[in-house]
Amino acid sequence: MSFTVVIPARYASTRLPGKPLADIAGKPMIQHVFDRATESEATRVVIATDDDRIREACQAFGAEVVMTAASHDSGTDRLEEVTRHLSLATDARVVNVQGDEPLIPPALINQVAANLESAPDAAIATLCEPIADASAIFNPNVVKVVFDYQGLAHYFSRAPIPWARDQWSDSGAERSLPENVTHYRHIGIYGYRVGFLRRFVTWSPAPLERAESLEQLRALHHGVRIHVGIACEPPQAGVDTEEDLVRLRRLMEA
Template identity: 40%
Template sequence: MNEFNVVIPSRLDSKRLPKKALAMINGKPLIRWVYEKAIASDAKIVLIATDSEEIASIAESFGADVEMTSMDHKSGTDRIFEVCKNRNWSDDQVIVNLQGDNPLMPSENINQIAQMMGDCDIATLSVPILDQEIIDPNVVKVLSDSKTNEALFFKRKIDVNHELERLHRHIGIYAYRVAILRKFSLSPQSEDEKKEKLEQLRAYSLNMSIKVEEAESIPGPDVDTPDDLIMVQSILE
Protein backbone atom coordinates (compact mmCIF):
# COMPACT_ATOMS: atom_id res chain seq x y z
CA MET A 1 0.00 0.00 0.00
CA ASN A 2 1.40 3.37 -1.03
CA GLU A 3 1.96 5.86 1.76
CA PHE A 4 0.95 9.29 0.50
CA ASN A 5 0.67 12.97 1.32
CA VAL A 6 -2.11 15.28 0.16
CA VAL A 7 -1.34 18.87 -0.79
CA ILE A 8 -4.20 21.29 -1.40
CA PRO A 9 -3.07 24.33 -3.42
CA SER A 10 -5.20 27.37 -2.63
CA ARG A 11 -5.00 30.99 -3.72
CA LEU A 12 -7.14 33.98 -2.87
CA ASP A 13 -7.21 35.60 -6.31
CA SER A 14 -10.03 34.15 -8.42
CA LYS A 15 -11.54 35.98 -11.39
CA ARG A 16 -14.96 34.35 -11.60
CA LEU A 17 -15.55 34.07 -7.85
CA PRO A 18 -13.39 36.45 -5.78
CA LYS A 19 -11.96 34.93 -2.61
CA LYS A 20 -13.70 31.66 -3.38
CA ALA A 21 -11.41 29.67 -1.04
CA LEU A 22 -13.02 31.56 1.84
CA ALA A 23 -16.59 31.49 0.50
CA MET A 24 -18.90 30.27 3.25
CA ILE A 25 -20.81 27.04 2.70
CA ASN A 26 -23.18 26.24 5.53
CA GLY A 27 -21.04 27.87 8.18
CA LYS A 28 -17.60 26.73 6.97
CA PRO A 29 -15.22 28.19 4.38
CA LEU A 30 -14.80 26.25 1.14
CA ILE A 31 -11.19 25.39 1.90
CA ARG A 32 -12.23 23.71 5.15
CA TRP A 33 -14.65 21.40 3.34
CA VAL A 34 -11.82 20.34 1.01
CA TYR A 35 -9.42 19.85 3.93
CA GLU A 36 -11.92 17.69 5.81
CA LYS A 37 -12.32 15.40 2.80
CA ALA A 38 -8.54 15.02 2.69
CA ILE A 39 -8.07 14.22 6.38
CA ALA A 40 -10.81 11.60 6.12
CA SER A 41 -8.58 9.74 3.64
CA ASP A 42 -5.63 7.50 4.53
CA ALA A 43 -3.09 10.27 3.87
CA LYS A 44 -0.12 10.48 6.23
CA ILE A 45 0.12 14.25 5.82
CA VAL A 46 -2.50 16.75 4.64
CA LEU A 47 -1.25 20.24 3.93
CA ILE A 48 -2.69 23.45 2.50
CA ALA A 49 -0.28 25.39 0.27
CA THR A 50 -1.12 29.06 -0.21
CA ASP A 51 0.34 32.49 -0.91
CA SER A 52 -2.39 34.20 1.11
CA GLU A 53 -1.97 35.20 4.74
CA GLU A 54 -5.76 35.38 5.01
CA ILE A 55 -6.23 31.79 3.84
CA ALA A 56 -3.34 30.66 6.05
CA SER A 57 -4.80 32.32 9.14
CA ILE A 58 -8.24 30.79 8.64
CA ALA A 59 -6.81 27.36 7.78
CA GLU A 60 -4.63 27.36 10.89
CA SER A 61 -7.67 28.32 12.98
CA PHE A 62 -9.31 25.00 12.12
CA GLY A 63 -6.11 23.04 12.71
CA ALA A 64 -4.69 22.67 9.22
CA ASP A 65 -0.99 22.33 8.46
CA VAL A 66 -0.20 25.30 6.20
CA GLU A 67 2.79 26.06 4.00
CA MET A 68 3.24 29.62 2.77
CA THR A 69 4.45 29.66 -0.82
CA SER A 70 5.56 32.16 -3.44
CA MET A 71 3.05 34.50 -5.07
CA ASP A 72 4.73 33.96 -8.44
CA HIS A 73 3.47 30.46 -9.21
CA LYS A 74 1.49 30.04 -12.42
CA SER A 75 -0.22 26.84 -11.31
CA GLY A 76 -1.12 24.72 -8.33
CA THR A 77 1.38 22.13 -9.51
CA ASP A 78 4.23 24.60 -9.16
CA ARG A 79 2.98 25.54 -5.70
CA ILE A 80 2.98 21.88 -4.67
CA PHE A 81 6.53 21.40 -5.94
CA GLU A 82 7.70 24.27 -3.74
CA VAL A 83 6.13 22.49 -0.76
CA CYS A 84 7.97 19.28 -1.64
CA LYS A 85 11.28 21.16 -1.72
CA ASN A 86 10.60 23.05 1.50
CA ARG A 87 9.60 19.88 3.33
CA ASN A 88 12.49 17.83 1.90
CA TRP A 89 10.19 15.05 0.76
CA SER A 90 12.00 12.17 -0.92
CA ASP A 91 11.87 11.57 -4.67
CA ASP A 92 9.70 8.48 -4.28
CA GLN A 93 7.13 10.12 -1.99
CA VAL A 94 3.62 9.88 -3.47
CA ILE A 95 1.80 13.21 -3.60
CA VAL A 96 -1.91 13.69 -4.25
CA ASN A 97 -2.80 17.06 -5.74
CA LEU A 98 -6.29 17.81 -4.43
CA GLN A 99 -7.79 20.90 -6.01
CA GLY A 100 -8.76 23.57 -3.50
CA ASP A 101 -12.14 24.20 -5.11
CA ASN A 102 -13.72 20.75 -4.82
CA PRO A 103 -15.42 20.33 -1.45
CA LEU A 104 -17.27 17.24 -2.67
CA MET A 105 -14.35 14.97 -3.60
CA PRO A 106 -15.07 11.61 -1.92
CA SER A 107 -12.27 10.48 0.39
CA GLU A 108 -12.29 7.04 -1.21
CA ASN A 109 -11.26 8.65 -4.50
CA ILE A 110 -8.24 10.20 -2.78
CA ASN A 111 -7.21 6.77 -1.51
CA GLN A 112 -7.88 5.22 -4.90
CA ILE A 113 -5.65 7.57 -6.86
CA ALA A 114 -2.76 7.18 -4.40
CA GLN A 115 -2.84 3.41 -4.82
CA MET A 116 -2.69 3.73 -8.62
CA MET A 117 0.95 4.82 -8.36
CA GLY A 118 2.59 1.55 -9.28
CA ASP A 119 3.40 1.44 -12.97
CA CYS A 120 2.76 4.98 -14.16
CA ASP A 121 4.22 8.46 -13.86
CA ILE A 122 0.97 10.29 -13.18
CA ALA A 123 -2.44 9.03 -12.07
CA THR A 124 -5.82 10.67 -12.46
CA LEU A 125 -9.53 9.81 -12.44
CA SER A 126 -12.55 10.01 -14.70
CA VAL A 127 -16.29 9.37 -14.65
CA PRO A 128 -18.78 8.45 -17.38
CA ILE A 129 -19.63 11.47 -19.49
CA LEU A 130 -23.16 12.78 -19.99
CA ASP A 131 -24.45 13.43 -23.51
CA GLN A 132 -24.68 17.18 -22.99
CA GLU A 133 -21.10 17.28 -21.69
CA ILE A 134 -19.66 15.85 -24.91
CA ILE A 135 -20.19 19.14 -26.76
CA ASP A 136 -19.34 21.39 -23.81
CA PRO A 137 -15.80 22.84 -24.19
CA ASN A 138 -15.69 23.55 -20.46
CA VAL A 139 -15.80 19.80 -19.80
CA VAL A 140 -12.44 18.08 -20.28
CA LYS A 141 -12.73 14.72 -22.03
CA VAL A 142 -10.34 11.82 -21.68
CA LEU A 143 -9.98 8.65 -23.71
CA SER A 144 -7.86 5.83 -22.30
CA ASP A 145 -6.51 2.55 -23.61
CA SER A 146 -8.96 -0.23 -22.74
CA LYS A 147 -6.16 -2.63 -21.79
CA THR A 148 -3.58 -0.47 -20.04
CA ASN A 149 -5.79 2.40 -18.79
CA GLU A 150 -3.18 4.81 -20.13
CA ALA A 151 -4.64 8.13 -21.24
CA LEU A 152 -4.57 8.55 -25.01
CA PHE A 153 -5.73 12.16 -25.01
CA PHE A 154 -7.31 14.97 -23.02
CA LYS A 155 -9.40 17.44 -25.01
CA ARG A 156 -12.03 20.12 -24.62
CA LYS A 157 -13.49 19.64 -28.09
CA ILE A 158 -13.61 16.28 -29.81
CA ASP A 159 -14.22 14.84 -33.24
CA VAL A 160 -17.48 12.90 -33.48
CA ASN A 161 -15.53 10.01 -35.00
CA HIS A 162 -13.90 9.20 -31.67
CA GLU A 163 -15.11 6.16 -29.75
CA LEU A 164 -17.80 7.92 -27.76
CA GLU A 165 -18.70 4.86 -25.71
CA ARG A 166 -15.21 4.92 -24.17
CA LEU A 167 -15.07 8.67 -23.69
CA HIS A 168 -15.09 9.87 -20.07
CA ARG A 169 -15.18 13.18 -18.23
CA HIS A 170 -11.86 13.97 -16.60
CA ILE A 171 -11.75 14.64 -12.86
CA GLY A 172 -9.07 17.15 -11.85
CA ILE A 173 -7.23 15.22 -9.17
CA TYR A 174 -3.69 13.90 -9.68
CA ALA A 175 -1.09 11.72 -8.02
CA TYR A 176 2.62 11.56 -8.77
CA ARG A 177 5.94 11.03 -7.07
CA VAL A 178 8.17 13.96 -6.20
CA ALA A 179 10.76 13.06 -8.86
CA ILE A 180 8.12 13.24 -11.61
CA LEU A 181 6.68 16.42 -10.14
CA ARG A 182 10.13 18.03 -10.23
CA LYS A 183 10.67 17.16 -13.89
CA PHE A 184 7.18 18.35 -14.77
CA SER A 185 7.40 21.65 -12.90
CA LEU A 186 10.84 22.54 -14.19
CA SER A 187 9.91 21.90 -17.84
CA PRO A 188 8.45 24.56 -20.15
CA GLN A 189 4.84 24.51 -21.24
CA SER A 190 4.17 22.47 -24.37
CA GLU A 191 2.39 23.94 -27.39
CA ASP A 192 -0.57 21.60 -26.89
CA GLU A 193 -0.79 22.67 -23.26
CA LYS A 194 -0.95 26.33 -24.27
CA LYS A 195 -3.50 25.65 -27.00
CA GLU A 196 -5.88 23.55 -24.91
CA LYS A 197 -5.15 25.30 -21.60
CA LEU A 198 -4.68 21.87 -20.04
CA GLU A 199 -1.58 21.53 -17.87
CA GLN A 200 -1.59 17.72 -17.99
CA LEU A 201 -0.72 17.80 -21.70
CA ARG A 202 2.83 18.78 -20.75
CA ALA A 203 3.30 15.18 -19.64
CA TYR A 204 3.12 13.95 -23.24
CA SER A 205 5.94 16.23 -24.36
CA LEU A 206 8.02 14.72 -21.53
CA ASN A 207 7.12 11.11 -22.45
CA MET A 208 5.34 10.60 -19.15
CA SER A 209 2.56 8.06 -18.81
CA ILE A 210 -0.81 9.06 -17.36
CA LYS A 211 -2.97 6.28 -15.94
CA VAL A 212 -6.72 6.82 -15.73
CA GLU A 213 -9.23 4.87 -13.67
CA GLU A 214 -12.95 5.38 -13.27
CA ALA A 215 -13.53 7.02 -9.89
CA GLU A 216 -14.96 4.78 -7.19
CA SER A 217 -17.46 7.52 -6.36
CA ILE A 218 -18.68 10.36 -8.57
CA PRO A 219 -17.58 13.66 -7.02
CA GLY A 220 -19.82 16.69 -6.80
CA PRO A 221 -19.16 19.87 -8.78
CA ASP A 222 -16.17 22.15 -8.37
CA VAL A 223 -16.80 25.69 -7.18
CA ASP A 224 -15.71 28.05 -9.96
CA THR A 225 -18.61 30.50 -10.24
CA PRO A 226 -21.30 32.04 -8.01
CA ASP A 227 -23.81 29.57 -9.51
CA ASP A 228 -21.53 26.66 -8.57
CA LEU A 229 -21.37 27.98 -5.03
CA ILE A 230 -25.16 28.07 -4.77
CA MET A 231 -25.38 24.52 -6.13
CA VAL A 232 -22.81 23.16 -3.66
CA GLN A 233 -24.46 24.99 -0.79
CA SER A 234 -27.74 23.25 -1.62
CA ILE A 235 -26.02 19.85 -1.79
CA LEU A 236 -24.32 20.31 1.58
CA GLU A 237 -27.38 21.59 3.42
Protein backbone atom coordinates in the same frame (compact mmCIF):
# COMPACT_ATOMS: atom_id res chain seq x y z
CA MET B 1 0.28 2.94 1.19
CA SER B 2 1.87 6.23 2.23
CA PHE B 3 1.01 9.53 0.57
CA THR B 4 0.59 13.23 1.32
CA VAL B 5 -2.40 15.31 0.26
CA VAL B 6 -1.71 18.89 -0.79
CA ILE B 7 -4.64 21.29 -1.15
CA PRO B 8 -3.82 24.49 -3.08
CA ALA B 9 -5.88 27.51 -2.03
CA ARG B 10 -5.62 30.85 -3.82
CA TYR B 11 -7.49 33.98 -2.78
CA ALA B 12 -7.30 35.69 -6.17
CA SER B 13 -9.89 33.69 -8.11
CA THR B 14 -11.02 35.51 -11.27
CA ARG B 15 -14.65 34.41 -11.10
CA LEU B 16 -15.04 34.18 -7.32
CA PRO B 17 -12.44 36.14 -5.31
CA GLY B 18 -11.81 34.80 -1.81
CA LYS B 19 -13.40 31.49 -2.75
CA PRO B 20 -11.54 29.31 -0.19
CA LEU B 21 -12.94 31.43 2.65
CA ALA B 22 -16.55 31.40 1.42
CA ASP B 23 -18.85 30.25 4.22
CA ILE B 24 -20.67 26.96 3.68
CA ALA B 25 -22.77 25.63 6.56
CA GLY B 26 -20.77 27.58 9.11
CA LYS B 27 -17.29 26.67 7.87
CA PRO B 28 -14.97 28.17 5.24
CA MET B 29 -15.01 26.08 2.07
CA ILE B 30 -11.34 25.15 2.48
CA GLN B 31 -12.15 23.53 5.83
CA HIS B 32 -14.69 21.23 4.19
CA VAL B 33 -12.03 20.18 1.66
CA PHE B 34 -9.52 19.63 4.47
CA ASP B 35 -12.04 17.52 6.40
CA ARG B 36 -12.66 15.29 3.37
CA ALA B 37 -8.93 14.86 2.84
CA THR B 38 -8.33 13.89 6.48
CA GLU B 39 -10.99 11.20 6.06
CA SER B 40 -8.80 9.59 3.39
CA GLU B 41 -5.85 7.28 4.08
CA ALA B 42 -3.33 10.12 3.65
CA THR B 43 -0.52 10.18 6.18
CA ARG B 44 -0.37 13.98 6.01
CA VAL B 45 -2.68 16.75 4.73
CA VAL B 46 -1.22 20.17 3.91
CA ILE B 47 -2.85 23.35 2.62
CA ALA B 48 -0.72 25.46 0.28
CA THR B 49 -1.50 29.15 -0.10
CA ASP B 50 0.12 32.48 -0.91
CA ASP B 51 -2.36 34.54 1.12
CA ASP B 52 -2.14 35.38 4.82
CA ARG B 53 -5.93 35.52 5.20
CA ILE B 54 -6.23 31.93 4.08
CA ARG B 55 -3.27 30.89 6.24
CA GLU B 56 -4.84 32.40 9.36
CA ALA B 57 -8.23 30.79 8.66
CA CYS B 58 -6.67 27.37 8.09
CA GLN B 59 -4.48 27.51 11.17
CA ALA B 60 -7.58 28.43 13.20
CA PHE B 61 -9.10 25.02 12.45
CA GLY B 62 -5.82 23.19 13.01
CA ALA B 63 -4.56 22.63 9.48
CA GLU B 64 -0.90 22.46 8.51
CA VAL B 65 -0.19 25.32 6.10
CA VAL B 66 2.72 25.93 3.73
CA MET B 67 3.15 29.44 2.33
CA THR B 68 4.21 29.45 -1.32
CA ALA B 69 5.31 32.09 -3.80
CA ALA B 70 2.62 34.13 -5.53
CA SER B 71 4.51 34.06 -8.82
CA HIS B 72 3.78 30.47 -9.90
CA ASP B 73 2.40 30.04 -13.40
CA SER B 74 0.63 26.79 -12.57
CA GLY B 75 -0.70 24.70 -9.72
CA THR B 76 1.92 22.05 -10.44
CA ASP B 77 4.69 24.58 -9.90
CA ARG B 78 3.12 25.46 -6.55
CA LEU B 79 2.84 21.78 -5.64
CA GLU B 80 6.51 21.19 -6.41
CA GLU B 81 7.47 24.06 -4.12
CA VAL B 82 5.44 22.45 -1.33
CA THR B 83 7.27 19.13 -1.75
CA ARG B 84 10.56 20.98 -1.26
CA HIS B 85 9.23 22.77 1.83
CA LEU B 86 8.25 19.37 3.25
CA SER B 87 11.59 17.78 2.20
CA LEU B 88 9.77 14.89 0.53
CA ALA B 89 11.89 12.18 -1.07
CA THR B 90 11.84 11.79 -4.85
CA ASP B 91 10.01 8.46 -4.56
CA ALA B 92 7.30 9.92 -2.29
CA ARG B 93 3.73 10.28 -3.58
CA VAL B 94 1.51 13.34 -3.31
CA VAL B 95 -2.16 13.76 -4.22
CA ASN B 96 -3.28 17.21 -5.33
CA VAL B 97 -6.87 17.88 -4.17
CA GLN B 98 -8.41 21.08 -5.47
CA GLY B 99 -9.40 23.63 -2.83
CA ASP B 100 -12.84 24.17 -4.37
CA GLU B 101 -14.05 20.57 -3.99
CA PRO B 102 -15.81 20.59 -0.58
CA LEU B 103 -17.70 17.37 -1.34
CA ILE B 104 -14.89 15.31 -2.83
CA PRO B 105 -15.31 11.67 -1.74
CA PRO B 106 -12.30 10.49 0.30
CA ALA B 107 -12.50 7.22 -1.67
CA LEU B 108 -11.38 9.07 -4.81
CA ILE B 109 -8.30 10.39 -3.01
CA ASN B 110 -7.44 6.85 -1.92
CA GLN B 111 -8.10 5.51 -5.42
CA VAL B 112 -5.70 7.93 -7.09
CA ALA B 113 -2.96 7.12 -4.56
CA ALA B 114 -3.50 3.37 -4.93
CA ASN B 115 -3.51 3.55 -8.74
CA LEU B 116 -0.22 5.44 -8.72
CA GLU B 117 1.31 2.84 -6.43
CA SER B 118 0.12 -0.05 -8.60
CA ALA B 119 1.26 1.53 -11.90
CA PRO B 120 5.06 1.72 -11.55
CA ASP B 121 5.54 2.99 -15.13
CA ALA B 122 3.29 5.99 -14.53
CA ALA B 123 4.49 9.22 -12.93
CA ILE B 124 0.96 10.63 -12.67
CA ALA B 125 -2.40 9.10 -11.79
CA THR B 126 -5.78 10.71 -12.32
CA LEU B 127 -9.45 9.78 -12.74
CA CYS B 128 -12.31 9.99 -15.19
CA GLU B 129 -15.99 9.11 -15.44
CA PRO B 130 -18.26 8.07 -18.32
CA ILE B 131 -20.13 10.89 -20.04
CA ALA B 132 -23.89 10.34 -20.02
CA ASP B 133 -24.95 13.55 -21.79
CA ALA B 134 -24.01 14.04 -25.44
CA SER B 135 -23.88 17.83 -25.01
CA ALA B 136 -20.96 17.41 -22.58
CA ILE B 137 -18.90 15.76 -25.32
CA PHE B 138 -19.12 18.96 -27.38
CA ASN B 139 -18.60 21.31 -24.42
CA PRO B 140 -15.00 22.67 -24.46
CA ASN B 141 -15.18 23.19 -20.69
CA VAL B 142 -15.53 19.41 -20.26
CA VAL B 143 -12.11 17.82 -20.77
CA LYS B 144 -12.23 14.44 -22.49
CA VAL B 145 -9.61 11.71 -22.18
CA VAL B 146 -8.82 8.54 -24.14
CA PHE B 147 -6.70 5.74 -22.69
CA ASP B 148 -5.63 2.18 -23.46
CA TYR B 149 -6.53 -1.15 -21.86
CA GLN B 150 -3.87 -0.63 -19.19
CA GLY B 151 -5.40 2.72 -18.24
CA LEU B 152 -2.53 4.74 -19.72
CA ALA B 153 -3.62 8.03 -21.27
CA HIS B 154 -3.25 8.68 -25.00
CA TYR B 155 -4.60 12.23 -25.02
CA PHE B 156 -6.67 14.83 -23.18
CA SER B 157 -8.72 17.35 -25.13
CA ARG B 158 -11.45 19.93 -24.96
CA ALA B 159 -12.58 18.63 -28.34
CA PRO B 160 -14.97 15.65 -28.73
CA ILE B 161 -12.63 12.64 -28.71
CA PRO B 162 -13.00 10.00 -29.98
CA TRP B 163 -14.93 11.32 -32.99
CA ALA B 164 -17.89 9.08 -33.94
CA ARG B 165 -17.43 9.54 -37.68
CA ASP B 166 -20.44 7.59 -38.97
CA GLN B 167 -22.86 8.91 -36.37
CA TRP B 168 -21.76 12.55 -36.40
CA SER B 169 -20.91 12.98 -40.10
CA ASP B 170 -24.12 14.95 -40.72
CA SER B 171 -23.41 18.32 -39.15
CA GLY B 172 -27.07 19.28 -39.29
CA ALA B 173 -28.34 16.25 -37.39
CA GLU B 174 -28.84 16.19 -33.63
CA ARG B 175 -25.81 14.56 -32.06
CA SER B 176 -26.49 11.79 -29.56
CA LEU B 177 -24.28 9.47 -27.53
CA PRO B 178 -22.52 6.90 -29.75
CA GLU B 179 -23.66 3.32 -29.30
CA ASN B 180 -20.31 1.59 -29.78
CA VAL B 181 -17.90 3.68 -27.71
CA THR B 182 -17.84 5.36 -24.31
CA HIS B 183 -16.61 8.90 -23.89
CA TYR B 184 -14.91 9.84 -20.63
CA ARG B 185 -14.74 13.14 -18.76
CA HIS B 186 -11.47 13.86 -17.01
CA ILE B 187 -11.74 14.50 -13.27
CA GLY B 188 -9.16 16.99 -12.03
CA ILE B 189 -7.56 15.10 -9.17
CA TYR B 190 -3.92 14.04 -9.56
CA GLY B 191 -1.40 11.82 -7.85
CA TYR B 192 2.28 12.50 -8.55
CA ARG B 193 5.66 10.99 -7.86
CA VAL B 194 7.80 13.77 -6.40
CA GLY B 195 10.71 13.00 -8.72
CA PHE B 196 8.46 13.76 -11.68
CA LEU B 197 7.49 17.14 -10.21
CA ARG B 198 11.17 18.04 -9.92
CA ARG B 199 11.52 17.47 -13.68
CA PHE B 200 8.20 19.00 -14.69
CA VAL B 201 9.01 22.47 -13.36
CA THR B 202 12.12 22.64 -15.58
CA TRP B 203 10.09 22.12 -18.79
CA SER B 204 8.61 24.92 -20.85
CA PRO B 205 4.90 24.69 -21.80
CA ALA B 206 4.41 22.36 -24.77
CA PRO B 207 2.70 23.45 -28.01
CA LEU B 208 -0.32 21.20 -27.44
CA GLU B 209 -0.55 22.40 -23.84
CA ARG B 210 -0.73 26.00 -25.06
CA ALA B 211 -3.31 25.14 -27.72
CA GLU B 212 -5.67 23.27 -25.38
CA SER B 213 -4.73 25.07 -22.14
CA LEU B 214 -4.26 21.68 -20.47
CA GLU B 215 -1.16 21.32 -18.33
CA GLN B 216 -1.14 17.50 -18.40
CA LEU B 217 -0.29 17.64 -22.11
CA ARG B 218 3.18 18.89 -21.13
CA ALA B 219 3.79 15.57 -19.41
CA LEU B 220 2.59 13.57 -22.44
CA HIS B 221 4.76 15.74 -24.70
CA HIS B 222 7.80 14.56 -22.72
CA GLY B 223 6.81 10.90 -22.87
CA VAL B 224 5.55 10.71 -19.28
CA ARG B 225 2.92 8.06 -18.66
CA ILE B 226 -0.34 9.06 -17.00
CA HIS B 227 -2.58 6.41 -15.46
CA VAL B 228 -6.31 7.10 -15.81
CA GLY B 229 -8.75 5.19 -13.59
CA ILE B 230 -12.53 5.20 -13.78
CA ALA B 231 -13.77 6.84 -10.57
CA CYS B 232 -15.08 4.38 -7.99
CA GLU B 233 -17.66 6.99 -6.90
CA PRO B 234 -19.29 9.81 -8.87
CA PRO B 235 -17.65 13.09 -7.85
CA GLN B 236 -19.73 16.06 -6.78
CA ALA B 237 -19.40 19.31 -8.71
CA GLY B 238 -16.93 21.85 -7.39
CA VAL B 239 -17.33 25.61 -6.93
CA ASP B 240 -16.35 27.87 -9.82
CA THR B 241 -19.04 30.55 -9.74
CA GLU B 242 -21.39 32.33 -7.34
CA GLU B 243 -24.19 30.09 -8.62
CA ASP B 244 -22.15 27.00 -7.69
CA LEU B 245 -21.60 28.42 -4.23
CA VAL B 246 -25.32 29.04 -3.70
CA ARG B 247 -26.09 25.48 -4.83
CA LEU B 248 -23.49 23.97 -2.48
CA ARG B 249 -24.73 26.05 0.44
CA ARG B 250 -28.27 24.81 -0.06
CA LEU B 251 -27.12 21.22 -0.39
CA MET B 252 -24.81 21.19 2.63
CA GLU B 253 -27.07 23.20 4.90
CA ALA B 254 -29.86 20.72 4.16
